[in-house]
Amino acid sequence: MxxxxxxxxxxxxxxxxxxxxxxxxxxxxxxxxxxxxxxxxxxxxxxxxxxxxxxxxxxxxxxxxxxxxxxxxxxxxxxxxxxxxxxxxxxxxxxxxxxxxxxxxxxxxxxxxxxxxxxxxxxxxxxxxxxxxxxxxxxxxxxxxxxxxxxxxxxxxxFDPLGKPSKHSNASESDPNYFMESSSTYIQVWERRCRVLCCCLNTKDRNNSEAFRNVADVLASIFEDNNLVASDIAAALVLLRLKRKQEEQEAQVQRQNINSSISVRALQLEGRLPFQQTPPPEWMKVGSAHHFMRFALGSYGWPWFIYRRFWGGLCSLWSGLKCCACCRALPPSILSDNCCMCHTAALKAVTNLEERNLIYVSFHNSIFQVPFYVAIDDETEHVIVAIRGTLSLQDAITDMTALAAPVEAEGLPEGSQAHKGMVQAAKFVMQRLEETRAIGVAMSSRSRYGLVVTGHSLGAGTAVVLSAMLRPQYPHLKCFAFSPPGGLVSQELASATQSFVMSVIVGDDLVPRLSMNSLYDLRNKIMCVLETCQKPKHEVLTQGLLSLCCKRSPNLGQDYAVESPSQNRPLLPTPGSSYTYFNPVFGFHEEQESLDDVRTPFGEGSDGSTTSARPTDTPLFLPGRVLYCTQRTSPEERSSEEEPHHWEAHWADPQEFSELLITPNMMRHHLPKEVLETLWDVATQPFVPS
CATH class of the missing domain: 1.20.120 (Four Helix Bundle (Hemerythrin (Met), subunit A))
Structure with a gap:
């Protein structure tokens, strides 16, 4: 409310x-x-x-x-x-x-x-x-x-520092200047919050200050003029999860009635779908994606290596550790590792690389400055640039700097833009590569080898932008982007990357569906489900908490039926329009005010006049060709928990990921370990003729 x-x-x-x-x-x-x-x-x-x-x-x-x-x-x-x-x-x-x-x-x-x-x-x-x-x-x-x-x-x-109850509550606030002043106030409030939460960082650094302002602008654009409280959003997420469960059950019934699938072998050899004008390049294969995902996982160092196998991981790392390495002469190619070289030991254990194959390794981490390494993979005859994903507060700030920034490189379409935080990170990696000549050194010893740029999550987004910058110099470059952010590149750049970027998405992963557009869409759906819910909030939250603790879907009964905004009423109605819904309490259709009154009119003044677009208004999309891995059956329908293969993959339209899914697996399916295991599951499936 x-x-x-x-x-x-x-x-x-x-x-x-x-x-x-x-x-x-x-x-x-x-x-x-x-x-x-x-x-x-x-x-x-x-x-x-x-x-x-x-x-x-x-x-x-x-x-x-x-x-x-x-x-x-x-x-x-x-x-x-x-x-x-x-x-x-x-x-x-x-x-x-x-x-x-x-x-x-x-x-x-x-x-x-x-x-x-x-x-x-x-x-x-x-x-x-x-x-x-x-x-x-x-x-x-x-x-x-x-x-x-x-x-x-x-x-x-x-206490809310903004003070006023609502910008729509007073007629005097219809002045367009009020919206500009209110927007500025929201940005200032969010910037103060960012500085307080990140007090451990150097808030006086110019780079950090710019990042805080950009993050504040992004958060303000999502939450300003949203007269909801945290518990409202939590209740809406429970209701959206219920709706998602209903949709999954309906889709499962349809799948049982349609006995057709795309085999992995057919996917690897042809992969042609109606929305693709040309088939994907021959190198875009599931097995190759699994192989290079190991290098993306290796960039995380020891934390993800010992994830799920704490004692076994420690024993595996023991032989590669160098105690008191900070007091000894370190290899000049390895920077900012910890005292026992734990990150490097984990990197070598995951990728099976020898130290002589590590050309340059940097674990230095700051805002817009991500860890990465350059290595030689003799197995596939490639020089690999692998960039680490989100693993620190600095990385999270880089992720949240979601404004659009220009990407300049020879051969790119005019007006190409990308996620600003990842553009800055790509420029940092590019600068280090030029200073150290790491790629040139690796290529000089392996002249016939190709170049692969890879990464997961934040690393995937940075890898895509870096690949676009390196393409003029290395025209045959390949990029494997695992779980890249949905709001990454502009439409022009997304089309240009289809020839050299293979994006991999697993299940209900949240990040590839995360963009400013999807967040605006989620905000409006939250308003819709709250309007149609006919039960008190404490009952909804109690059921949601019980379902979380008992690991089962919320059982909210028929009174909790969630209407579909896309089917029953306009999600983004025209200015001044109204919508209706059936009130089960009184038994009639009740008219409500327009959704324009509960969402921020970006790009338009309150009087309908056009205003300058905010930096967060630029739509950004997924890059390259998208390989989508989905579960063949839901966990409840599997005949046995020991079933070895329950994933399948197909080429997907990037538009399929324009909407956030509220499911229990939306975070788990993003984990790098899950991506690696899923690709192995798909790649090792026996060929079944379609």
Whole structure:
């Protein structure tokens, strides 16, 4: 629902977010009140042993009165917060008033606790003999101070620094200049947040400051004018997961009725689909992709090497470690490894390369500066440039610098653009390659060898841009991009990369579907599912939490049926249009305001006039030819968990990845280990004639 507004300021919670905190607080206060009442009744006679014992009795009675009153008010507030649905807020219209009243009860609680603290500190209440009353009073005072400190910290966290409830709430805010000022405010707020979260980095560095501003612009473009709170988004993701599950079940029924598939052998030899004007080059094969994925995995060093096999990984690395290497003469071609050369040892273990085949290895990592290495692969007769994916906070900042930046190289179409963070990273790698002449050194000893550039995730995006820059110098270059980001290159550059880039995507991987366009699409779908949901938020979140803990799909019942925005109503309606949906409570179609009122009108002023496009408006796409690996059967339908092969692959249209999928595997399918194992599974399947 829209964010809760108190005294003209917006909070980071909604009026239906008080259910679970209210139940928790009511339970704790009830237990504490019962304990104080029981101890007071049991020890009340002992107050006669205390000097000024009536002060002690009066204080404890006052605490019980305040606790009881607050408990009643909290229960009323919690019950009120349970009413209505996520977006139907009318039944909860009294929540702000009750919440203010609840805050006012803090005043006597604070005053009374100060009084008790003074009495204890000054020794006004002093008991003789064996009695626990002084200890009880100190415990009550300490508890009250802890509660008030937690309450104050909670208020600071929930306070929205933007202050105003909504840019659409006042008619005076229809001025186009208001949107520009508000957008600037959002960017400043997000930039401050980035600097706080990345306080361990050098925030005064010019490179870092530019990255923070770009990340702030990206985040502001997604979240500005979005009057939702975090719990609304969490509930929407649960509902979208339910819808995705329904779609998977429908698709499975269709697959059972259609007994046709594309064999791996046919894919490797022809791979021609209607949307492709020409078949892919001969070198784009599943087996080759699996082979070069090992080099992309090796660039991660020791963390991913010991993933899933901790003790076995340590034993495998032991023989390749060089203890106290920082005190010894290191090979000049290996830079920024740790003291025991763990990264290099893991690199050699994963790729089966010998140290003489490592021409240049750099594990230096900063914003826009990614680790990479140059090696000679005698098995396939290629010189390999492998770039590491995201593994640090600096890499995450590079990922989030998602503005479009020009890519300049001979032979590229005019107006070619790409993800700015990865363009900067590619320029860094290019500069290091030119300074060290690493590729030239490798080629001089292997003149007949080809050149392969590869990487996973961030490394894949950087590899694509770097390949475009290196193509004029190495026209037969090949690029294997594993799980590249969806918002990577402009349409012109995407078309130009089809001849030298093979992108590999596994299952429900989130990253290849992640772009500014897909995030805008997800934001609008969130609004749609919240509007159509007819159950309270706490029930949706509870079911989502249970499904997460029990590893099963949420069972929300028929009342949680999620409408499809693309089929039942326009996802991006024309200005001024409205949409309707069937209200199962009242049994009629209820008209709602246009989605223009809940999304930021990028590229248009509030009066319909055209404004300058923001840097985040440039659409970016997947690069090259896309090999898509999918599961042949769902986990529930497999006859046995020991089934050796349950993946298949086909050439896919990049447009298939324009929408984010909310599934339990969307992060797991992105892991480099999963990509490597999936490619092995596909590559080793026996040939079955189609």
């Amino acid at each position: 829209p964010a809760l507004v108190l005294l003209g300021h917006r909070c980071r919670l909604g009026s239906d977010d008080l259910v679970i905190p209210g139940i928790l607080e009511s339970t704790l206060r009830a237990i504490w009140l019962a304990l104080i009442i029981w101890l007071f009744i049991w020890h009340e006679i002992n107050t006669e042993l205390c000097i000024n014992g009536w002060h002690l009795r009066m204080y404890l009675i006052g605490v019980m009165v305040i606790l009881g009153s607050t408990l009643i008010l909290t229960i009323v507030l919690t019950c009120h917060s349970m009413r209505g649905t996520i977006m139907h807020t009318a039944p909860r219209r009294h929540v702000p008033l009750l919440l203010l009243l609840r805050f006012m009860f803090k005043i006597p609680e604070i005053v009374w606790n100060v009084v008790g603290t003074v009495w204890i500190a000054t020794g006004l209440v002093d008991c003789t003999g064996e009695t626990t009353l002084p200890i009880l009073m100190k415990a009550v005072v300490g508890y009250c101070w802890i509660v008030m400190i937690c309450f104050t910290l909670g208020m600071l966290v929930l």
